[in-house]
Amino acid sequence: MDFGLTPEQEAIVEGVTAIARRFGDEYWRACDDEARFPREFHGAMAQAGFLGITMPEAHGGAGLGVTEAALMMAAVARHGGGMAAASALHINMFGPHPIVVHGTPEQQARWIPPLVAGTDQACFGFTEPNAGLDTTSITTFATKVPGGYRVNGRKIWTSTAQVANKVMLLTRTTRKEDARRPSDGITLFYTDLDRSRVEVKRIPKMGRAAVDSNMVFIDDLFVPEEDRIGEEGRGFRYVLDSLNPERILIAAEAIAIGQDALERAARYARDRSVFGRPIGQNQAIQHPLAECWAALEAAWMMTMKAAWLYDSGRPCGAEANAAKLLGGRAGHQACLQAMMTHGGMGYAKEYVVERLLREVMITRLAPVSEQLILSFIAERVLGQPKSY
Template sequence: MDFTLNDEQRQIYDYGAQLAQKFDNAYWLDHARRHTFPKEMFQQIAEDGFLGIMVPEEYGGAGLGMTEMALFMEGTANHGIPLLMMVVGPTMSLAHIASHGTEFHRRELLPAACRGEIQFCFAITEPGAGSNTIKATTLARSKGNRFALTGEKTFITGADVSDYCLVVARTKPHTEVSRKTDGFTLFAVDLKKKGVEMQRVKVSIPLPEEQWTLFFDEVDLGPEDIVGEVDDGFSILFDSLNPERIILAALCCGIGRFALRKAVVYACERNVFGQPIGAHQGVQHPLAKAHTAVEMASLMTRRAAWEFDNKLSAGASSNMAKYAAAEAGIEAVDAALQAHGGSGFTEDTGLYELYPLVRLLRTAPVNRELCLSFIGEKVMGLPRSY
């Protein structure tokens, strides 16, 4: 594996600095505090061609891979601009539809999404199932060659600003299948359809994107809405879930770097007892330790992306990257806060608001315990724990 960036990848990674000249961390933070989606910044990203990084050129995208998407996310987060809509839309939904969608999806929806004219969100989590997707109860009941979708999905990022949602549903209840992974189908659901309603989930984290619960009541779906094959959705689901782990790992690494950079500036300028506080090992060592953790997590993230792009089994690296990056992000923001002392908790510094985000990513969308269980069983050969 060669992790040296080519010229195009370097430009993608450095794009965050360019974007931050107009839409900087202060812009992001203002929208995060008001829970208002940054439409102008998202449209700028669309105009610059980054919504379709993982979409083939024939469908309006750049025809690149997971590596470039991770570099984009890490590069923007390096400058304090983490965008969760880039996770659920361009990474999880658009790339998946490009690989498994119908001609209508590819020819009509993907080009519009790459231009920023429509947006996608992703729905898998249910109130009663949580991380145990096998027990999902949202059911698309067959009615001839059509389906009636009924059920509930929760913690759906950005549903209010989305036009379509990639929904993971059962077309056969888990009690009626021989293998527990059978009977899943993915649908691209138009959120304007009759029978779709949503309710905000009030999450106490400053973010531009809000969380929603989606309710489906006999929503009419047809063959044109199916992504992949009926009853065989689980086999392609990890085309979305491993990228989710990778892209969020990249986000955590970027946020960690952003926080540490602010801490270094402060520690060099702040003088106490006749010298900069950064000269004291009690300040310096936690920052250096966090920096090391972030850089190691970043390398694992790039390895996972490389494996995914090369069609290798990326589950182990994706889970290790997600676990390591979330822990490193928390450590970095915490060390940066401690270095700032009381000023780290002021609104002027804008540092404390990053902590709830990285702490969230230890728990969601896949918690660290499940990552560790995957590593223990699938990588190390320990007995299955769940």
């Protein structure tokens, strides 16, 4: 068993780290304060070719695996950018996967190169206000018309819709009550975000203000038939292809944010003196930080195992979900402990850890709840009856 990185993987980490370090705390603080998309960072990563790390080489990508994508996204998130940096990019890693797996050669040639170059930005319209994690209960409907479909409905928590020009859209083409199975009758599209037919309303939120989240109202949007991915009615199965990579990447990002916060806390504990000694000399400060390190390392091992299984073509549902659960919790605890280590100064924006804590919270909430992860593992690994 080899825990080391290959020279190619080390080059990815070093290259991404070099770019990330060009964008310091002041840059990310300004993006957060101004709720401004980090275009400069996004452009730098696109120019270096990293947006296509998992895309096919035939269309300008690197053709690498989820392991490399996880290493890349951890390096992205670890140097002060947090989830603002990660969320500006990670949709490129897992979001277009249905195009890669189920798109026609013509669709791949039309859609993938602009994503790799960063000239196209995509948002993902999956979640709905009255469906949440119960994806089979979406009601956004695509009605067949000559040449394509007319789509009407609502989506929520659609990230980057303020800046995107493309949308991957999950709809029903057969109503749930008329489908043979709940997962049937769902169709997936990738099409232009026509703002004359789509209204996007930003949702004010706790953290990651630099990357917008939105309510989306779709009113009679025409989608050409050539913008449908795969067969009509099989979209739910296509979306499943991207779920495990998404969980792995979210885990990697959460862990990296926790590592960033832990490094800041350890530095502060060495430098801050109270009662004539550094606060890091006190075990009440040392021990919680040491526990955070151990939890982050353990979560990272599970993340790498899940990525290895995925890239090896082996089942990895339990491991990917466990990585997301453990990574989110370890990252959150490290950020919380970092703020506590800073004391009152942890509450000040100057020391960054308050922003990292706000941003890492999303990794515990999305894209799947901890309760559903535990239910999945209980059912699929431990043989318990389905509970929901």
